[in-house]
Amino acid sequence: MPGPSPELVQQLYSTPPDRFVAARDAAVAQARKAGDPATARQIARLRRPTVAAWLVNLLAIRRPELVADLVRLAEAMRSAQRELRGPRLRELSAQRRTAVGTLLGEVRKLAAAEPGAPSTGKLPLTEVEATLNAALSDSEVAEQVRAGRLLRAASYAGFGEVPRPQLRLVTGGEDEEEAQRRRESGRAPAQRAPGGRAAERAAERAEREARAERARQRRALERELAKARAEQERAESELADATEVEHDGAAALDEIETELAELERRRAIAEQELSRAKLARRGAERALTAARRHAGEVEAAVEALEAEEGDSGAGRGEAD
Numbered sequence: 001m002p003g004p005s006p007e008l009v010q011q012l013y014s015t016p017p018d019r020f021v022a023a024r025d026a027a028v029a030q031a032r033k034a035g036d037p038a039t040a041r042q043i044a045r046l047r048r049p050t051v052a053a054w055l056v057n058l059l060a061i062r063r064p065e066l067v068a069d070l071v072r073l074a075e076a077m078r079s080a081q082r083e084l085r086g087p088r089l090r091e092l093s094a095q096r097r098t099a100v101g102t103l104l105g106e107v108r109k110l111a112a113a114e115p116g117a118p119s120t121g122k123l124p125l126t127e128v129e130a131t132l133n134a135a136l137s138d139s140e141v142a143e144q145v146r147a148g149r150l151l152r153a154a155s156y157a158g159f160g161e162v163p164r165p166q167l168r169l170v171t172g173g174e175d176e177e178e179a180q181r182r183r184e185s186g187r188a189p190a191q192r193a194p195g196g197r198a199a200e201r202a203a204e205r206a207e208r209e210a211r212a213e214r215a216r217q218r219r220a221l222e223r224e225l226a227k228a229r230a231e232q233e234r235a236e237s238e239l240a241d242a243t244e245v246e247h248d249g250a251a252a253l254d255e256i257e258t259e260l261a262e263l264e265r266r267r268a269i270a271e272q273e274l275s276r277a278k279l280a281r282r283g284a285e286r287a288l289t290a291a292r293r294h295a296g297e298v299e300a301a302v303e304a305l306e307a308e309e310g311d312s313g314a315g316r317g318e319a320d
Contacts, residue, residue, distance in 0.1 A: 003039055009046070010148060012024055012027065012043075012046060013057045014054075014057065014061045014148075017050065019116065020049070021048055024044070028043045031043060049150055050124075050127075051124055052124040053150035055128050056131050056132070059103060060147070061148045066103060066106060067103075070099055071135070071143075071145075071146055073092065073095060073136065074135060075139075077136060077137075096136055100129060100133065104129060127153035130153060131154045132145070134154040138154075141154045
């Protein structure tokens with residue numbers, strides 16, 4: 001099936017967003033000129049990415065090996081999460097922080113080498129970092145990042161990297177883990193004072209209530225954060241769409257103004273030709289008037305000559 005080449009798509013999505021629409025429209029015009037309207041329509045449907053998405057696309061296009069390493073790390077982290085391997089997950093988490101830091105440094109270098117890119121202080125690196133972390137947590141986002149065709153930044157609204165097991169309340173006796181540690185250390189558990197058991201239970205109850213309150217607050221914050229991020233993404237999408245409509249409108253206006261200038265040029269030429277035609281008509285009218293006058297004069301001369309000849313013939317007849 002015909003369509004834009006991968007090289008052209010990569011070229012467009014590695015172009016800074018403020019020049020994306022112009023580059024896309026030039027590619028559309030070239031495809032139409034080449035007699036390929038289907039490809040032109042597909043190119044025209046490509047949408048302009050945000051600056052953060054462009055930086056991630058630039059990273060995927062220019063440094064695909066680093067993004068491939070990130071995807072492999074994401075797969076390893078998800079495997080460790082599923083298997084609840086705490087030590088391995090902590091090791092991978094350290095690798096994640098190192099990997100994301102390395103990728104952010106590479107983004108700065110790529111942006112600095114790109115003509116017309118925003119300055120380092122104006123780069124939306126927080127959004128880039130959020131997208132890279134989302135790729136580490138979501139396989140779908142990871143594939144989008146690797147494809148190098150993101151339209152806007154992504155984010156991961158979840159908290160924590162490993163599903164935490166439910167806590168079990170010990171109502172009597174000693175926690176098994178604590179007992180095991182004591183057995184291994186050769187120490188016997190200390191005897192609890194009878195009056196201290198009620199205080200201990202009260203402390204446990206207070207701790208449970210505090211944990212429940214923190215969990216409630218965390219869930220509320222998670223919902224609020226997810227809502228805020230959704231609103232941010234919606235606003236970014238609306239801004240990108242409005243900006244694209246503005247660019248498309250400006251391009252359409254430029255095209256109309258070009259056509260109008262051509263019509264004005266043709267109008268001026270037509271007015272000049274009309275003026276020359278009027279002058280030619282007037283000259284022809286004057287020539288016709290002169291010709292008619294001359295013809296009348298000649299006719300009058302012929303009539304006068306004929307009249308003289310008639311008078312002369314009549315006089316000779318009378319003499320005879």
